[in-house]
Amino acid sequence: MGTPLSGTQTRVLMRGCCLVSRIHSTLNPAMLIGVCSQTIGAFAKGMLELDHAVQKMVLESLGVRKERVDSHLASLVYDVRLSRYGALAPVTAGDDDEATTYMVAHRDCSMVTTITQHEVEGLQVRGRDGAWITVAPEPGTFAVVAGEMFTVVTNGRVPACVHRVRTPSNRERLSVLFGSSLKHGAVVGALEELVDHGRHPLRFRPCDFDEYVKFRFGQQRPGLNSALQEFCGIGTGTK
Numbered sequence: 001m002g003t004p005l006s007g008t009q010t011r012v013l014m015r016g017c018c019l020v021s022r023i024h025s026t027l028n029p030a031m032l033i034g035v036c037s038q039t040i041g042a043f044a045k046g047m048l049e050l051d052h053a054v055q056k057m058v059l060e061s062l063g064v065r066k067e068r069v070d071s072h073l074a075s076l077v078y079d080v081r082l083s084r085y086g087a088l089a090p091v092t093a094g095d096d097d098e099a100t101t102y103m104v105a106h107r108d109c110s111m112v113t114t115i116t117q118h119e120v121e122g123l124q125v126r127g128r129d130g131a132w133i134t135v136a137p138e139p140g141t142f143a144v145v146a147g148e149m150f151t152v153v154t155n156g157r158v159p160a161c162v163h164r165v166r167t168p169s170n171r172e173r174l175s176v177l178f179g180s181s182l183k184h185g186a187v188v189g190a191l192e193e194l195v196d197h198g199r200h201p202l203r204f205r206p207c208d209f210d211e212y213v214k215f216r217f218g219q220q221r222p223g224l225n226s227a228l229q230e231f232c233g234i235g236t237g238t239k
């Protein structure tokens with residue numbers, strides 16, 4: 001690899017490689033790591049820049065000071081996930097919502113996820129009017145979805161994106177997800193500039209990320225739920 005990797009990039013790389021080796025458990029992991037490390041490392045490096053650029057753009061446009069944006073970005077950790085969606089049982093009607101929904105509507109609990117789709121469509125995001133919008137798998141494009149921790153840091157200004165995976169073509173689908181999240185033990189709260197006593201009172205108490213993940217997934221409530229609001233919301237909030 002040309003440029004030496006930083007600590008963060010190495011962690012990303014190792015987590016990515018472990019996931020690859022888990023998925024292809026029949027291959028020798030050492031061989032697989034050798035083959036994949038350059039690709040995943042280069043990919044992660046690019047994704048890290050994209051993740052930072054998007055968060056910076058959003059936070060600065062909301063009025064957060066540059067130094068605070070920088071320290072927020074410095075508090076993040078990252079992972080790479082490789083997903084494969086096999087063909088579903090044959091479906092006759094390609095439009096049957098139930099039969100072709102691979103991953104139910106949900107919000108990610110992390111900070112931000114950047115999704116790369118390969119050739120086969122699948123990702124859909126829910127618009128403000130409740131309609132599902134298909135994100136076309138155009139080469140060279142990425143979908144960036146805000147997670148629940150981004151809602152906390154932006155004091156509710158950026159709601160977590162509701163999305164799902166639906167494969168009406170019933171073809172095998174691959175996607176790669178680059179996620180930014182929080183270090184173990186991190187407690188995240190609204191950035192100072194985004195809270196005021198007028199229009200933007202504090203919407204969430206400081207949120208211990210590990211405890212929130214335990215709360216949300218411990219309750220066996222997949223898909224859409226109001227776990228964030230129940231865990232650290234102030235006032236009634238929105239579901």
Ligand SMILES: O=C(O)CCC(=O)C(=O)O
Nearest residue numbers: 083108115123163165175
């Ligand atoms: O594979 C995709 O396009 C999205 C997957 C997803 O939303 C998730 O894993 O949380």
Ligand SMILES: [Fe+2]
Nearest residue numbers: 106107108163
């Ligand atoms: Fe997701």
